[in-house]
Amino acid sequence: MIRTTILFVQILILIALSVWLAKEPGSVTVVWRDWQVDTSVGILVMAVGLIAVAITLSFRLWQFLTQTPGRLLTNRRANRERRGYRELADGMLALASGDAARAMKHARKADTFLGHSAAGHLIVAEAAVLQGKSDLAKERFKSLLEDQHTAVAGARGLLTHAVGTDDDTEALMLAEKVRSVDPNAAWVLPKLFDLQVRARNWSAADATMSEAIKRLAVSAEKGRRLRALVLYERGLASSEMSDDEAAVGFFREALDLDASLPRIAIEYSKLLLKSGKKRRSQRVLEQSWMTSKHPDTIKQLIAVTANDEPVDRYRAAQKIMSQNLDADTALILARYALDAKLWGEARKHIELTLRERSSVAACEMMAAIEDEEQSGSDAARGWQEKMLTAAADKAWVCSNCHANSDSWSPTCQSCGEFDQIEWQFPAALTESKTRLLPMQTVPLLSNS
Ligand SMILES: [Zn+2]
Numbered sequence: 085m086i087r088t089t090i091l092f093v094q095i096l097i098l099i100a101l102s103v104w105l106a107k108e109p110g111s112v113t114v115v116w117r118d119w120q121v122d123t124s125v126g127i128l129v130m131a132v133g134l135i136a137v138a139i140t141l142s143f144r145l146w147q148f149l150t151q152t153p154g155r156l157l158t159n160r161r162a163n164r165e166r167r168g169y170r171e172l173a174d175g176m177l178a179l180a181s182g183d184a185a186r187a188m189k190h191a192r193k194a195d196t197f198l199g200h201s202a203a204g205h206l207i208v209a210e211a212a213v214l215q216g217k218s219d220l221a222k223e224r225f226k227s228l229l230e231d232q233h234t235a236v237a238g239a240r241g242l243l244t245h246a247v248g249t250d251d252d253t254e255a256l257m258l259a260e261k262v263r264s265v266d267p268n269a270a271w272v273l274p275k276l277f278d279l280q281v282r283a284r285n286w287s288a289a290d291a292t293m294s295e296a297i298k299r300l301a302v303s304a305e306k307g308r309r310l311r312a313l314v315l316y317e318r319g320l321a322s323s324e325m326s327d328d329e330a331a332v333g334f335f336r337e338a339l340d341l342d343a344s345l346p347r348i349a350i351e352y353s354k355l356l357l358k359s360g361k362k363r364r365s366q367r368v369l370e371q372s373w374m375t376s377k378h379p380d381t382i383k384q385l386i387a388v389t390a391n392d393e394p395v396d397r398y399r400a401a402q403k404i405m406s407q408n409l410d411a412d413t414a415l416i417l418a419r420y421a422l423d424a425k426l427w428g429e430a431r432k433h434i435e436l437t438l439r440e441r442s443s444v445a446a447c448e449m450m451a452a453i454e455d456e457e458q459s460g461s462d463a464a465r466g467w468q469e470k471m472l473t474a475a476a477d478k479a480w481v482c483s484n485c486h487a488n489s490d491s492w493s494p495t496c497q498s499c500g501e502f503d504q505i506e507w508q509f510p511a512a513l514t515e516s517k518t519r520l521l522p523m524q525t526v527p528l529l530s531n532s
Contacts (some may be wrong), residue, residue, distance in 0.1 A: 101129075103217060114393045168197030175207040184214035200227070202234040218245060243275070252282050270299040277310065281495075281502050286317045295367050312342035313494040313503055319351060321481055328355055343371065346378040347492045373404065378507060379416045380491075386420075394424040409433070411440035412478065420447055447471035481510045 112128050114121045123131075175190030175229040191207040198204065209224035222245060228238030239262045246255035259276040262269050273296035280289035289436040293314060297307035319334035335352035344350070349372030356365035372378075382401060390400035405413050416437040421430035431453055434446045451467035458464075480489040482505050487498035489505055496504050 114457070115400060134414070164197045168201075171197065172201070172203045172207065172349065173295075175204075175211075179207055179210055182214065184211040187211040188215075199393055202228060202231060204239075205234075206241075208244065209307045213241070214243070218249075221245065229261075232265070236262055238270060239265065240272075243272070247275070255279055256283060270296070270301040272302040273299065279509075281314070282500075284317075286314050287319060290314045290318065308341045310503060312338040312345065314343070314346065315493060316348050316351070319348075323351070323355065331355055332359075339368070339372075343375050346372055346376040346381040346490070347374075349376075350380060350384045353384060353388065370404075376507075377413055378431065379419075382416060393522075395426070398424040398426060398429070409436060411437045411443075415443065415477070417444055418446070424450055425456075427457060442473075442475040443477050444474045445477045446470055447474045476510050478507055478509055480505050483509050487512065 110125045112123055112125055114123075117383075156496035171190045171194035175187045175194060178184075178187035178190060179314055187207050188211045190209065191204045194201065194204050194207075205224045205227045205255065209221045209228070211219070212221035213225065222242065225238045225241035225245070226235040229242065230238075239258050242387045243255055243258040243262065246258055248250075256276075256279040259272050261308040262272045262274060273287045273292055277289050277292045277296060279291055280286075290311060292309055293302070293311045295312070297304060301506045302310070313339035315334045319338065322328070322334060332352065332355050335355065336347055339352055349368050353365040353368045353372075356362075356368065366385065366388050369381055369388065369528050373381045373385060382404065385404060386397050390397045398417075401417055401420040405417050409417065415431040418430045418433035418437070421427075421433060430449060434453075436506065437443055437446045438450075440510045447467050447470045451464045451471065454461050454464035454467060480492050481487070482496040482498060484501040485496060485499035487496065489497065490512065492505055492507070494505075495502050
């Protein structure tokens with residue numbers, strides 16, 4: 085609006101000037117060599133104006149002719165780039181919607197406009213993963229690995245592939261590569277920890293988990309637990325190499341991180357006892373008993389505090405456990421009473437357990453008591469029969485493969501998973517057993 089007004093004013097001024105010049109009398113004579121031009125002032129001004137316009141137009145024409153080829157080239161390149169990026173964007177969208185074939189097509193088109201770009205490699209690689217073309221995926225991820233800027237993306241893809249094919253050595257190498265290329269890549273820390281644990285490289289796993297906790301790559305609670313397990317393994321390794329001082333340090337730190345695991349307290353207390361620190365050893369076990377209520381802890385505690393006499397051991401157990409007896413602890417105490425042949429005491433504790441829940445161990449002990457008191461009695465047989473249908477007691481059970489284990493260890497001997505063995509009722513196994521029973525009995529009943 086303002087520009088139009090200015091132009092309008094300029095035209096008005098020009099018209100006014102021309103009218104004024106035309107009205108004004110006066111002439112101009114130009115003499116150059118043999119030439120002589122006689123004209124009016126108005127014509128002269130007009131001639132000068134026309135010459136100025138001609139020069140300006142010529143200059144513009146020259147500019148247009150010299151700059152246009154370059155500009156056309158730039159425009160063409162920009163156009164190709166624009167189309168290439170559009171193909172990449174379409175490829176990403178196709179990938180996100182799970183259409184690998186379309187993603188691959190867009191990536192190939194993008195290649196024709198942009199050459200082999202990192203984003204193109206990534207789309208083809210991910211699409212190849214979806215299509216199960218692992219060789220192509222690996223080839224493209226490796227291309228990404230070569231460039232410093234895209235190395236992490238390449239290593240991540242190859243790492244996922246290596247993990248998928250259970251190639252632990254390759255996976256560990258790639259996870260370490262990610263760490264070296266991008267020290268801020270927190271996502272790789274839990275995976276790196278798993279691989280270091282599988283390689284039983286405890287000190288490296290410990291450092292990785294400390295870093296993972298710091299960078300919030302795992303929850304604080306889980307991180308503490310995993311570090312405790314790794315420190316326990318470091319303690320065992322030091323102990324095997326007769327470095328008891330280092331082992332004590334590792335066990336103590338492990339126990340500080342997670343006091344719920346009886347085996348850590350037991351190993352720690354054994355070393356304390358070995359170095360003559362009996363009271364400290366006893367205190368460690370007592371504290372562990374408070375949190376774990378595990379039979380192994382009480383067994384070790386009695387070994388530290390009592391002699392080998394079964395009655396003395398029962399009295400020691402009774403002293404520690406008599407307060408707050410529940411179904412689980414009463415069952416533990418009953419075993420000591422049974423060993424000491426204190427049938428009445430044992431029966432009393434077992435009945436406490438049986439009032440709360442069914443238990444194979446309780447039935448087994450009751451059968452033993454009845455057998456001791458009146459050999460071959462019907463009561464003993466009755467308890468043996470009850471044992472067959474009684475619920476299983478707590479045991480070390482792997483939450484991953486449900487295998488029972490005699491003792492706890494950080495790694496399941498059956499499936500190799502880390503931190504899966506827990507002191508628990510084998511509920512999953514019991515459930516599957518009870519689920520099977522009706523299916524097996526129905527055909528039998530219908531046949532009869
Ligand atoms: Zn397992």
